[in-house]
Amino acid sequence: MTINPIDVMLWTLRRNEKDVVNLYSTLSPLMQIATGGNMLNFGYWDNENSDPLSAQQNMCVKFAAMAELETAKTVLDVGSGLSSPAMFWKDTFPNLSISCVNINYSQLSDSGARQNIGLFNSSSTKLPFSKNSVDRVLALESAQHFKPLSEFISESKRVLVDSGLLVLAVPVTVNPASSKKLGILRFTWSSEHYSLDHVRHLIRSNGFAVSQEQLIGPSVYGPLADYYLEHRDELRNSILEKYPSYVEKILFRSIQKMKKASEEKIIDYVLLKCNL
Numbered sequence: 001m002t003i004n005p006i007d008v009m010l011w012t013l014r015r016n017e018k019d020v021v022n023l024y025s026t027l028s029p030l031m032q033i034a035t036g037g038n039m040l041n042f043g044y045w046d047n048e049n050s051d052p053l054s055a056q057q058n059m060c061v062k063f064a065a066m067a068e069l070e071t072a073k074t075v076l077d078v079g080s081g082l083s084s085p086a087m088f089w090k091d092t093f094p095n096l097s098i099s100c101v102n103i104n105y106s107q108l109s110d111s112g113a114r115q116n117i118g119l120f121n122s123s124s125t126k127l128p129f130s131k132n133s134v135d136r137v138l139a140l141e142s143a144q145h146f147k148p149l150s151e152f153i154s155e156s157k158r159v160l161v162d163s164g165l166l167v168l169a170v171p172v173t174v175n176p177a178s179s180k181k182l183g184i185l186r187f188t189w190s191s192e193h194y195s196l197d198h199v200r201h202l203i204r205s206n207g208f209a210v211s212q213e214q215l216i217g218p219s220v221y222g223p224l225a226d227y228y229l230e231h232r233d234e235l236r237n238s239i240l241e242k243y244p245s246y247v248e249k250i251l252f253r254s255i256q257k258m259k260k261a262s263e264e265k266i267i268d269y270v271l272l273k274c275n276l
Contacts, residue, residue, distance in 0.1 A: 017123060020145050020191075021104045028082070028107070030251070033238050034228070038084040038111075041141040041169070042269070044216060045223030052227065059169070060085050061092075063140050066212060066273050067167040069093050074134040076101055076159065078124050078152070079142025083111035090117060099134075101127060125151035127159055135164040143170050144191035149199070153206040157276065166208060166274040171267065172196040178266045185261060188254040196270055208274040217268035225259035228252070 031040050035052035043055025044062050069075070069089055073096070077086045080100035090098055099118035102108050108119045122128045124146045137156040146152040156166045173195045182189065203210055228235060232252065239248045261267045
């Protein structure tokens with residue numbers, strides 16, 4: 001794959017919707033190579049889930065529990081990637097009606113999602129659904145790309161029924177000042193660097209209450225980095241079949257910094273359940 005470093009730098013700095021589409025179209029295969037699957041989340045790692053695929057599925061299980069999907073009927077998965085979490089949830093909860101919303105048309109087209117999962121090529125800030133039409137809005141490791149995030153939260157409020165839930169899984173900085181300490185992640189963390197306080201503020205100012213919050217960074221960043229470092233030779237060989245060598249070197253440095261930033265409480269990863 002040919003990558004122009006200047007293009008990647010501009011996409012990362014500007015981060016408008018077109019830039020996010022270009023970044024994911026270019027770099028999603030990197031995540032697929034590294035994990036061996038189509039889920040694009042970092043995973044929730046523990047003793048029983050110590051490889052990328054099982055950790056990613058474990059994240060989906062944990063997220064589904066917070067979202068109370070066992071009692072849900074209609075779900076929007078916003079920023080759905082390659083729709084693998086939606087397919088996982090559909091297998092777990094067959095009666096669930098799931099619609100995937102993604103600004104990236106190529107990801108929707110390549111997702112392989114079954115006919116009983118709706119696919120909508122749309123922005124997170126203009127959801128193509130009527131008022132009070134769903135009981136769950138989910139954003140699993142995607143809300144960090146939504147810009148402005150407040151408009152997504154406002155749209156979620158519009159489409160949710162009164163008893164509905166907005167549930168987010170978001171990489172965050174611990175406080176606004178932390179973003180200055182990101183090092184290489186300031187450039188390779190290709191999303192908005194929302195602080196936890198800022199996310200909480202936007203949720204509450206748009207009419208939601210945070211009913212549950214879990215900070216799970218230590219079960220995300222460190223184990224992921226350790227896995228990559230332990231298997232780097234094998235993963236590097238696979239990556240070099242598709243990408244130039246500098247991409248893997250940047251990835252390696254970024255993963256090292258990600259682990260260090262997590263240990264130093266510069267970044268975290270938050271799960272939020274929000275009620276109207």
